[in-house]
Amino acid sequence: MESPGLLYVAATFLPLASFLLLLLGGGLRAAAKPVRDTPLGGSIFRGLGGDAPIKTGAYIATGAIGLAFVLSLIGFILFKQDHPHEAVEHTAPHQEAVEHAAGADVVQDWRLSPLSLADPSRWSVSVDWASLNMGSRPATTLSLGYHIDSLTTVMFLMVSFIATLIHVFSIGYMGDELQPTVEDHQVHTVDGHLRRRGRFGRFFLFLSLFCFSMLNLILADNLFQVFLSWELVGICSYLLVGFYYERRSASNAAIKAFVTNRVGDAGFIIGLLILWTYVGTLNFEDLFRKIRLPENDIANVATASSLRHRIVRAAVVPGEAPSRDGQKLQISAGGDQVVLFPEYSRHSEEVRKALDTGIVDAKFAPRTGQLGSMPYWVLVVAGLGIFLGCVGKSAQFPLHVWLPDAMEGPTPVSALIHAATMVAAGVYLVGRCFPLFTPEARLVIAYTGGITLFMAATIAIVQTDIKKVLAYSTVSQLGYMMLALGVGGWIAGLFHLITHAFFKALLFLGSGSVIYGCHHEQDMTKMGGLYPKMKVTAITMLVGMLTIAGIPLFSGWYSKDAILAQALGFVQEYPKHILLFLLPLLTAGITAFYMFRLWLLTFAGKPRDEHVYEHAHESPRTMTVPLIILAVFSVAVAWGWPLYDAEASVLNSTIEQSEPLSAKIEFATVHAFAHGSHALAGNLALGLVLVALIFASLIYHSRVLDPEEAKQQFPGIHRFLWNKWYVDELYSAIIVRPALTVAHWCRKFDTRVIDGTVDATARGVVQLSRWDGRFDLGIIDGLVNLTARVVFAVGGRLRTVQTGYLRSYILFLVLAAIGIFAVLSYFVAFVRAG
């Protein structure tokens, strides 16, 4: 195949096609509705379902995403053929780094950056979408393109696979929406409950659009395209959270999610604009090549410098005033400038000269082959800005508040968007942009993740809504990933992203199955003892629970251990950041506790609500089959040989292929420590988890300890946790209320002063135009009309001359001839006489 990357493009556009098809169908149906009495309109209207929604749209959407999955599977196989995995010898970290630095003169091209490929033309294509010119020189170019590397392939597989399963699940779960009239019991109107038309098709319409956006986000080879998709998934999230928009809570949650994400996106835009301004490109590969010292020079010879893959900082040479077009910089570790390398650095002699002399001739507007510079703090801000975007999307502290509320959406949406894929986009982007982050930014990432994971886990302990528990669990797990990335565990973080996607989808779908079986009852306190009623759901949920808790040989165990080991390694390197290890370790136990609590409250014990219990039933096949599949994958997705080795799995090694060398080099010692203390960290966590499991079963199963007692014993802590650490209240106090107050005053100013001024002006103008109108009508129109009337009157007289009678024309002709004769003869006589 000439360019297998196009498979991924096709896989991306399939959901878009499905979206457009459904949109067209819906539009046609809506257009045909007023004319459904006519034969054509009627046939179109009834063909598209008539009054009741039809399943065709769902099949189209499911088929599209299923085909996308198949395509991405083929692409994955082709990619693996192109990029065979090389066995990594786990030797001493320093030794490997040194060998790497000095030994291999010729390095494989595709290891230059996370996005470098063996054969770029096969796997990446970029087209210019818009170009901004400054004079004759192209300033910057917005391009659309795809760039497939191993991370992309894995993400593609994960997203398309889970999305396919969730599509299938949704066909069953959203069955209520197939009715012509749906009664929404949660919305009260003056006529009782709200009655509306089923929105089956619309749901799959949004799902398709979301799938396209998410896949396009993964596919993108530049930040601009990522941003576009970012906003698209945002709007899909908004639409799907507010799917039941008649419910006030749902619409509020949708708005909250959207607005919170806006805060993060503001940071994202700032980061984008900084990079655009200083670096001049948004393409990942070009960005990394400019910011980090490249590995190879033009002759493909390794750069003989210890600064390879590092951000090269430099300080202004004292006494050298900056000239018009550039400045002289001296490379130094603590310098306040960052050297920007040429985009095609391998073609540059300047780079070698700069590295040899230590003096950089940085231009303000570097041309091809020239070096540039940007202030270091700006790069830090850019990294933090992009991270802020990720914080918003991945619901990290302090922007985590929207995610639990987003559970107002239908459960498949929660599973797909708000657990498995979209919220992971933030983590994905941090991983993708990893070389952009300075050590300071990475530390912020790590601490953000640490705080988030702990806080969310503690909140999850006291939640009673089954989906809220899972939502906070998601926030917590995302925190794990962020922390892993922040401490240099690039592989661990993204590894956890993949495993988490599977088991969290499983858990959400399981909860969806429970909710469906209990007739949309989400409160765990009303459940209990459901195991006999829904065995498949219970068992698959148990598998998911064990996975997230980190029981050995379940996939979560591998990834969580890797994160903990990475954190431990980082703490060994930098002991003052001990909190970065303690928080996740403790949270591992808490996670096991609250998940087990969830399962026990739901399925074990005696039924607490007879009504719910009696009506509970197992879900249909379309829902249980995805559950089983996801359970299998949750267990086995990270398996390799030997079974206990996390790094032996195909998943791990595939992700490892695209690990940026900068991460590998900068965190060489951390990796080495982590490798050494892997067992220690894993054992500590496992111990805690077991303790937590026992504790949970004591409380919620054996009833040795009464949870109500505990609640009364620690009322402060319980209230604190119940109120989710008062974050919402804090926001309300410091942001929402002041903003409302200011808005109130602004409104008053607007209505009184500005509107008053405008009204007064308008009144004046009206008065003026009234006079003008009179002038116009009376004098100008009068003149015009007078002219017209005169012309009309003259014409009316003159028209009688045009009798239409041929004969009178001849008479006139003869008369004219006589007249001409007369005049001519007069003049001739005059001339003769003269």
Place this chain on the structure above:
Amino acid sequence: MMPEVGLQSYLLLGALLFVCGAVCMAMKRNAIGVLMGVELVLNGANVNFVAFARFNSTFEIEGQIFALFVIVMAAAEAAIALAIVLNFYNNHMTVDVDTAEELKG
């Protein structure tokens, strides 16, 4: 006695024919009458041509040739005029030119 017959006599005859033709055109309501008027006018002119050819040796040839041309043109004119009259009759069911007043002011 009669006055001497010279060029002027012929010119006056031509003028008479011409005027008769013009008046005929102006007075006949029948389209074919108008056509006859045109023929009269052309004949009046032709008489002048031939008279000049006779009385002015400069025009001995040209006068006659122009008369010939005029006759041939008259034939063409008559043919086309008759075709127009027939069309006119088809459209108006009459040949009264006074009914052709669609374009009057």
Place this chain on the structure above:
Amino acid sequence: MDVQTALFWILAGLTGLSAIAVVVTQNIVRSAAWLLFTLGGVAGIYFLLGADFVGATQLIVYVGGILVLVVFGVMLTAQGPFVTMKTSAAEWAISLVVGLLLFSVITLAAVNAPWPQDAHHSEDMESAETSQNSVKLGAAFLGIKEITPKKDLTGFPMGKTPPERKQVAYLLPFEIVSVHLLVVLIGAAYLARAKRRRGMPT
């Protein structure tokens, strides 16, 4: 009074009176008959003027062709047996006045203008051997130069010498005219062809 003069007055009287009769007659076919006399009289005038070829052409084209065509037209468009269309007295009066005006203007011009005359070969008509009119005409058509007398042009502004006259062959113009006539005849046949009228009672 010699024959020429007498014939002129006879023919001129016949022609003029017939022409007036054409105008005055109300019946269109009678007008055509009077027109026949007018045209015949004009042909006679041509013969009298020595232009026998033109006269014969006048007869064959006008009488044999155009007049027959005109009567055809009358017959094809007549609805009653004898078509008459009355003209009002006022129109009569106006037309008469205008016609007299025009006649007086032309008469004044014709009588008062100083026409250059050189009456020539007045006796050429006596016999075929001496009247070479048609021969000259043919030679002129062929562009034989010697046939055209070289004299001053009339109607030229006084005091200016007229340019050298160039001999023109009239064959090409005559051909053009004849082709034109052919085209016109075809066009007329096309125009006048029977068309199926829509919306008309058959």
Place this chain on the structure above:
Amino acid sequence: MPYISSFWLYFDVLWPYVLAVLSALVLITFMLLSAIFFVWLERKVSARIQDRLGPTRVGGKYGWLQTLADGLKLLVKEDIIPTNADPMLFRIGPYIALAGAFLAFIALPFGNGVVARNLNIAIFFMLAVMSTEIFGIILGGYASGSKWALFGGMREAAQIVSYEVPRAISVIVPVIVAGSMNLTEIGKQQTGPFWNWIVFHDPFTFCAFWVFFTCATASCKRAPFDLAEAESELVAGFHTEYSGFRWLIFFMAEYGSMFAVSGIASILFLGGWHLGLLPPGWDMERLFGTVFGNFINVVVFILKGWFLVFVMMWVRWTLPRLRIDQVMITCLRYLLPMSCFLLVGVSVWQLVAAELTWLSLVNYLLAFGSLFLFGFMVFKAAATTAVSPTQLMPGAWPIAGSAGPHVTHKA
């Protein structure tokens, strides 16, 4: 103008008038006489062709004076003008027709110089004035106030206007050969033996003669082209309403024009007033002096004309009448292209024959071939025993009781 008191002093002035009146009288008398003769001839010819005897009583054995009697009858007949008719046009119609036919005689030479007016464009003039004849017929047909007459007039107009074209073009063919439109000149060129006649000059003139004669027959509205007076369809065509003297004048015009076109044919093609049996360069004036020679010329010319008129009658009573569309098709689809082809052909012939002298052999070939054919026909006619009206016709129904048809074969 000088005052001259004596009559003889006026002679010079009056002589042209006298001459003109005399010529006109002679011509109109000839026309009248020949018309009278033609009427008689027509009756006799038609009778013989129809196996009848025709007039036998008035004026002797052959009914010589039958036409005179007819004319007397017509003259004393009541002159009827129908109520519907337009009286003026009804009256002048026959005279216009007669004038058209008569005017043609002005330019028709009966002998060498025996012509009322020797015009340079005589043949053109004749065609022109003969074309005015139809106008009288149209007027008569229109003014009669009868639909039959109107139809007849219309047919006449359409037919003659159409046939004028090939007639004129086929006239130009001998004119091109002769190089003149002066009929006297053309007649003079055909002096001597009969192979000098223009009809034998070349194949094109030979064909042109037949075309011309056909067109001439048609333009005289003679059968088989007598659609204007088709008695089986239109009662009597344009002269349905005419009676008496006016009717007579129409017939005089018709017979006059018949002789006129026959005269044209004989001058243009058949040697004019030349007998055709004299050696080359000889003519009657040379043999018998100017006056007597010319007398013989006139006789020869008139006999030739009469013969052609006889042929027309022969054709009339032999061939059935065509339909009007066949008449028009004959003209427009056959005669017109043929005449055009002949015109082009004779022009080319004149150019080529000037170079290739042996082409004059065609002349003799045509002349003697025609003579042989003519002689053969005459011999055939003479050798076949005439079938008298009293005998049975071959192929007729046998009379009951008789012994059957007995046909007398030649011995």
